[in-house]
Amino acid sequence: MSDLRERRKLRTANTIRVAAVNLVHAQGLDNVTTDMISEAAGISPRTFFNYFRYKEAALLPPTPVFEQNAVNRFLVSTAPILDDLVELIIPLTQFFSENPAMFRKLFEISQAHPKLVMLKINAFHEFEDMVRLVIAKRLKMKSDADKPSLIAALVTTGIRVAMESWANHGTGSADKEIERTFSEMKTIFAQSDQTAP
Template sequence: MIETPAEAEVGLRERKRRATSRSIQFAVLELAAERGLDQVTVDEISRAANVSPRTFFNYFPSKESAMMGENALVEAPALIEEFVAAGPQGDVFDGLLELIQKMALLGTGDRELHQLRRSVLKEYPQLFAVKVAGMRSFEGVLAEAVERRSGADAADGDVSSRSRLIAMLAITTMRHAWVRWAENDDSGSLADNLQASFHMLRTTL
C-alpha cells in the first residue's frame, strides 16, 4: 500500500490504530466472503486479525459495523468547525474539498480494502442501506456547515436551500472521485482524485 504525504505526517499512535482497524476490517470481510457473516464469530475475527476480542470491541461495537468500516463523522466535528470558522470570505468549494480530503484520511485511503468491502456488501443489502443512510446524514451535516459558514440569517429560506444544493454538489463530486479511485488502480491517491473531481466541477458549472 502506497503512503501519501498526508498519511506520512500521522503520528505513530494513529498509524498503529489505523493498522489495527484495517486488520480487523479485512478479517471480517474475508471471513464473511468465505462463510457468510452469520457463520462468523467475533472470536474468529479477532484471531484472524491477531487481536483480542476486547481490542475488537474497542474499535467496533459489532461485526456488522466492522464490515462497514469506520465512520469518519465520529471524528469530524473539529474539522467541520474549522471549515465553518473560515467564514464567507473564503471559497466554499475550496473549503469543502479540504474538509472532505481530511475526513477521507480519518477513514481509509486503502483501495484494496474498499474494493473488498464493495464486493462483500453486495451480499448484504441491509448493511448497504445503512451506508446509504450514513451518506444522507453526511449531506445534512455538510449543508448545515455551509449555512453556518455563510454567516447569513438562518431564517432565510434561500440561504438554507442554497446550502443544501452546495452540499449535494459536494457529495456527488466526492462520489465521482471515490468511484474513479476505487475502480482504477492507476488513478492515483484518493486525495488526488478528489482534487481532480472538484476541479472538473468548477469547469462544468
C-alpha cells in the same frame, strides 16, 4: 482515568470488524452469521450486539469526524465555499488512502450485496448531514435552509462519485481524483448555460 477502557473497547470493535470483513469477503454476507463473527472475534454472540446494532454495521467504516481546527478555519474563510469544503473533507479520506487494501475489500463486498450498497449510501447521507451543519454555520443560515442543503448534497455527491471512480479505475491518489471530479462538475454546469452538448 478510563483511557485504558476506551482503548480496549476500540480494539474489540476493531477485532470484530476485521473478523466480519474477512468472513464476509470469503463467504458472502448471507453465509455468515453473527454467531460465526462472534466466534471468530472471540466474544459472545450477545456482545456482538453491544458493539454493533445490526450485523452489517460491522462492515462499514467508522463514522468520520471533522477535526475541530479545520472546522474553525473553514467557518471564517472567505475563499469560495466549494474549495474550502474540499479542503475540509479531504483529510477524512486518508483512512482509505492509507489502507487501500481494506478499502478495496470493503468496496468489493459492498458492490456484491444490495443491502451493503444501501448502507454505504446511507453512510454518505449521514455524512451529508454533518456537512450541511457546518455550511449552515458558515453562511449563518438555518441548517435546513435550501442553500446549505443543496451545497452539502452536491459536495457529498462529488466525493462519492470520486471515491467510486477511484475504486474502479483510479490510478493516482484519492485526493487527485476528488480534485478532478470537482473541476469536471464545474464544467458540466458551465456547459448547461450554452446550447451545444
